[in-house]
Amino acid sequence: MTARRRTRLAALLAACALASGCGLESSFALPFEVEPGSIRPVPGLAGVGIAVGSKDFTENQVLGYIAEVALDAAGAEVRDMTNIHGSNSARQALISGDVDLSWDYTGTGWISYLGNTDPIPEEKAQYEAVRDADLARNGLRWLDYSAVNNTYAFAVTESYARTHDLRTTSDMVELIRRDPAQGVFCLETEFASRNDGFPGVAATYGFDPAATQVKTFGTGTIYTATSNGLCNFGEVFTTDGRITALDLVVLEDDKKFFPQYNAAVVLRQRFHEAHPEVAEVLAPVVAALDNDTIRALNAEVDVDGRDPAAVARDWMAREGFVTLPAG
Template sequence: MKRTVRRLAALAAATGLLASGCGLETSFALPFDVAPGSIQRVPELDGLGVAVGSKDFTENQVLGYIAEVALAAAGAEVRDMTNIQGSNSSRQALLTGDIDLSWDYTGTGWISYLGNTEPIPDEKAQFEAVRDADLAANGLRWLDYSAVNNTYAFAVTKDFARANNLTTTSDMAALVRDSPDKAVFCLETEFISRNDGFPGVAAAYGFDAKTAQVKTFGTGTIYTATADGLCNFGEVFTTDGRILALDLVVLEDDKKFFPQYNASVVLRSDFDTAHPQVREIMAPIVAKLDNDTIRGLNAEVDVDGRDPAVVARDWMVREGFVSLPPA
């Protein structure tokens, strides 16, 4: 599944972050110090080397740094392995032990990694299916999932939503059936033809995709095109920071057509068994995260241009999980 803007690729290349048969290599550490907050020093983790990985898009980097900040406050020696290029490379790094912990998405695990073709529409059921299957097949443990769900949706401007009384995708379908002239969509090329994209969602919600006026854009351009009124409905990812920055309204997928992509911490079962304190540290953080929160953090990076590590640290400080060391 394509995601938000990819950053730090040049930095990774310059410092030798390599996905190869020899594994991943980096000497990165967190670029700042943090002190305990509600997360206190944990004797069992003091000085423990923990390699934290992430994929190469903004949201996953922010989540990776959140884990790094938490573990550093607990006393672990964090090895920063964020910005691994591609889901498969990140996954392989976890399987081979190049990293000890990363965040992944339940829909990605179920479909891309475990090879299933039919997503499970219920978030909890999808998580439980991935959790059980991945542990049995690969020895990977998915910790309890967060409310962060980075899936597909349609977005509209606030004015258009208000004028047409739109809150759900069912509302959208009813509108375009009754007023075909309003069926103007901004979509990316791949989404137009995929069964889990536009044809599928049209069939599920009962409107005619063939009669819609479709404008094709790159993923990033769709947000501005929708905000600028070039289309009435734009295909978006639900946690993208540009939704917030451009004041768009996300329509609820009330029939749960799109796969669920809840973010979860994933680690090897042997690491989890040896260091159960890690899951205890991460649990209250996971409970605090939701789409509104991560959307705001993503916007700080992609819209405001802030460094994802600093964005993660500052959120952890605001929430009281960690503190800044004395000057």
């Protein structure tokens, strides 16, 4: 880490402390060692200092550690800057150069960072719009997006899906048209009333929300409420580990109502130009990730209580990207 970066980081950490903590926390070292697997040492990255950041929720921490493990195996000198509290703080750390790369989400970039109000339904088009705009305005490079799409959806129990042959949101709507008594929903209070929430879903898919029964819950309790039969359809985030743990089935948003939130690695363009090998190392790792994979990894942390760094390391080893030291 350069003296300039250390000075800037120290100042930012001090400011965060005065403001009750914006979330930049770091051990400045990986908590374990890995050895090369299919990721081989890259001469151009040997000894290059790379600070990897993440936001402070499980999935983003796991993704951050996945990037750290990959770059460590490639020979970089990785600095662990995961667990930055809040999207804005994580974004600012990247822009300022205190972090060299982190993972973010296309919908977050388009709506929260770039200030757009209308999402783009098709995920490739959404990615390309964010990629081009963020590069032009902020000098940030979005690498190719992954198949991880952490957006909204409705979920049902496996038995309910089998009984009613449900695969898509259109299937759900057809069922509640035939049998209105089936239209029992567990929703967050805000989602139940927002135009980009339940009323918007109803308008897009063509059903009357007033003809359904809505039960409101906090985000964390919707999953168990749906699993326990307090409702037939629960509002969920598509990559939440509790979906796997509770044997829920996510219904496809076949009319593409909800914004696309595909995960991608973001880094400053100047850093990308100086170290193009980073994108090459991470490309096969990004390609190996999808919703089922990240959902299972999230469950290892949130349900099984494992450390996100260990979860990331073990997945990278299972996939053959790295190997673990003997003994």
